[in-house]
Amino acid sequence: MELCDLTLHEIKDLFAQKEVLPSLVMASVVKRIEEVEEKLGAYLALDLEAAMAAARAADERIKAGRALGPLDGIPVAIKDNLCQAGRESTCASRILQGFVPPYTATAVQKLLEQGALVPGRTNMDEFAMGSSTENSAFKPAKNPWDPERVPGGSSGGSAAAVAAGEAIAALGSDTGGSIRQPAAFCGVTGLKPTYGLVSRYGLVAFASSFDQIGPLAKDAEDCALMLAAIAGYDPLDSTSVRNGQVDYPKELEREVAGRTIGLPREYFGEGLDPEVRRLIMAAVAHLEELGVRVVELSLKLTEYALPVYYLISSAEASSNLARYDGIRYGRAAAGREDLAAYYTRTRAEGFGPEVKRRIMLGTYALSAGYYEAYYQKAQQVRTLICREFEEAFRVVDAIVTPTSPTLPFRLGERLADPLAMYLSDVCTVPVNIAGLPAVSVPCGFAQGLPVGMQIIGRPFAEATILNLAHQYQKVTVHHRARPYGRRRGEQNEV
Amino acid sequence: MRVSEEEVRRVAELARLAFSEAELRQLAGEFNRILEAFAKLNEVDTTGVPPTAHVLKVKNRFRADQVRPSLPRAEALGNANAVKDGSFVAPLIME
Numbered sequence: 108m109e110l111c112d113l114t115l116h117e118i119k120d121l122f123a124q125k126e127v128l129p130s131l132v133m134a135s136v137v138k139r140i141e142e143v144e145e146k147l148g149a150y151l152a153l154d155l156e157a158a159m160a161a162a163r164a165a166d167e168r169i170k171a172g173r174a175l176g177p178l179d180g181i182p183v184a185i186k187d188n189l190c191q192a193g194r195e196s197t198c199a200s201r202i203l204q205g206f207v208p209p210y211t212a213t214a215v216q217k218l219l220e221q222g223a224l225v226p227g228r229t230n231m232d233e234f235a236m237g238s239s240t241e242n243s244a245f246k247p248a249k250n251p252w253d254p255e256r257v258p259g260g261s262s263g264g265s266a267a268a269v270a271a272g273e274a275i276a277a278l279g280s281d282t283g284g285s286i287r288q289p290a291a292f293c294g295v296t297g298l299k300p301t302y303g304l305v306s307r308y309g310l311v312a313f314a315s316s317f318d319q320i321g322p323l324a325k326d327a328e329d330c331a332l333m334l335a336a337i338a339g340y341d342p343l344d345s346t347s348v349r350n351g352q353v354d355y356p357k358e359l360e361r362e363v364a365g366r367t368i369g370l371p372r373e374y375f376g377e378g379l380d381p382e383v384r385r386l387i388m389a390a391v392a393h394l395e396e397l398g399v400r401v402v403e404l405s406l407k408l409t410e411y412a413l414p415v416y417y418l419i420s421s422a423e424a425s426s427n428l429a430r431y432d433g434i435r436y437g438r439a440a441a442g443r444e445d446l447a448a449y450y451t452r453t454r455a456e457g458f459g460p461e462v463k464r465r466i467m468l469g470t471y472a473l474s475a476g477y478y479e480a481y482y483q484k485a486q487q488v489r490t491l492i493c494r495e496f497e498e499a500f501r502v503v504d505a506i507v508t509p510t511s512p513t514l515p516f517r518l519g520e521r522l523a524d525p526l527a528m529y530l531s532d533v534c535t536v537p538v539n540i541a542g543l544p545a546v547s548v549p550c551g552f553a554q555g556l557p558v559g560m561q562i563i564g565r566p567f568a569e570a571t572i573l574n575l576a577h578q579y580q581k582v583t584v585h586h587r588a589r590p591y592g593r594r595r596g597e598q599n600e601v
Numbered sequence: 602m603r604v605s606e607e608e609v610r611r612v613a614e615l616a617r618l619a620f621s622e623a624e625l626r627q628l629a630g631e632f633n634r635i636l637e638a639f640a641k642l643n644e645v646d647t648t649g650v651p652p653t654a655h656v657l658k659v660k661n662r663f664r665a666d667q668v669r670p671s672l673p674r675a676e677a678l679g680n681a682n683a684v685k686d687g688s689f690v691a692p693l694i695m696e
Binding site (some may be wrong): 205206207209210282300302303316345346348386408409410414415417418425429432433434435437439443444445446447449451452454455458463464466467471472474481483484485486487489490491493522525526541542566600 | 604607609612613615616617618619620628631632634636638639641642643644645647651652653654655656657659662664666672676677679680681682683689690691692693694
């Protein structure tokens with residue numbers, strides 16, 4: 108096992124004991140990037156010299172016993188839709204090629220202020236629209252467990268980088284499952300926080316009422332450390348909330364005996380891969396052994412979540428992406444003789460097919476004559492879905508489901524059929540509709556591919572779901588499996 | 602409800618996008634399949650149900666109206682394709 112295969116908390120402890128310095132960890136990450144990045148395409152841009160220089164500065168702080176916090180000297184990759192001053196931030200779109208933001212996203216700023224090192228910016232589906240990272244305008248990312256399969260999306264680059272040891276942890280964004288589904292596909296732990304817990308300032312907007320930034324990391328403890336670093340009210344995001352100071356890492360150690368989790372039967376029905384079901388049920392049995400009470404419940408509106416999500420998110424996207432006009436930033440078409448033609452050419456050349464499809468769908472859903480039938484109807488059903496979750500959380504402390512109903516699929520397999528691709532998100536979108544927190548936890552392998560269990564919590568109950576995830580990980584080994592850097596003779600638990 | 606190619610063309614104009622005839626045909630087909638699947642929503646009785654635009658209970662947030670430093674003009678213009686006299690240049694709208 109190389110340093111780059113360790114967890115954030117293991118490295119932090121080695122720093123505290125002064126057994127290892129940040130530049131050694133960074134060197135291990137660089138070595139791994141040199142070995143696997145060409146095959147995986149997890150990054151869109153690397154910034155290794157700057158990260159190495161930052162590592163040497165962190166070395167001095169660690170040696171002097173003056174670490175800035177648990178993230179000091181830790182390599183954390185950043186999804187390419189989070190603005191970073193002075194670094195090209197493209198959202199994997201041609202239309203933002205060459206865009207260098209003059210400011211840094213609050214979540215990224217917080218990491219930098221706490222000493223985190225940024226090895227680079229990770230690959231994603233263009234504007235975070237997709238479930239496979241194949242919609243990247245530049246190159247697809249690959250799954251480190253099987254490079255013929257997708258890493259999930261849209262934060263596929265972040266998930267692949269963490270799984271492969273090309274970063275210790277990463278930031279992603281989750282609009283309909285974009286942190287959790289790739290976390291499940293790549294065998295890492297990914298947390299989508301409650302809407303409003305993490306400032307969205309500097310996150311390029313896709314669907315503003317769903318978007319949320321969160322961590323992808325090697326286990327629940329790492330996610331807790333990352334969340335503690337990025338959560339909190341920010342005057343620059345009026346939807347961020349004052350949540351009080353929760354000590355997420357400390358809450359991990361609570362007893363889970365006596366907690367109640369619910370299994371919604373709608374998530375275990377048609378379309379669920381039997382091997383995924385078997386692994387989720389085995390994980391539930393582990394939780395039961397820890398004293399967790401398991402009840403069955405019904406979330407009858409689940410089947411409506413996908414249309415609600417795609418109608419509202421596309422409508423919001425069509426409005427958010429109206430800003431890309433080739434005037435103030437971004438790549439522009441040649442010829443400026445006529446304004447409308449200039450806008451149209453710039454956008455037709457700059458956006459990829461899936462982004463165009465969503466802009467079109469959203470524009471249609473918002474246009475006169477269809478607004479009530481589609482957009483408003485979806486918003487009304489959204490209300491009912493929120494209420495249904497509220498009801499469920501009167502009875503249970505958390506809801507457990509598969510993160511993805513299927514195993515990671517092959518590159519190209521769902522590209523030709525948008526509806527099949529949208530179905531990848533069937534278990535994750537309800538969470539965004541209701542603004543809830545949820546974590547995806549590795550719960551085993553089928554056919555050598557990772558499977559994730561989703562734990563959904565009440566609003567702002569990140570501590571509860573991370574606690575369950577951590578206690579589960581204390582008695583299981585799935586999160587310790589690594590695609591690379593295994594010791595000789597060491598086998599992954601399959 | 603069938604969406605015609607003509608209608609897709611009109612939506613493209615609203616969205617400031619352009620497609621070839623072949624792309625329009627394909628999009629119309631995809632639109633119809635997607636909207637047909639989404640018509641499922643009509644099964645839900647939403648009489649009297651208020652729409653949710655946003656899950657948080659927060660209302661408008663106000664801040665003190667204070668003068669603070671902002672982005673220097675040169676930086677704000679740094680990503681523009683054309684700049685003149687400290688402003689963005691847009692194509693001519695009227696003569």
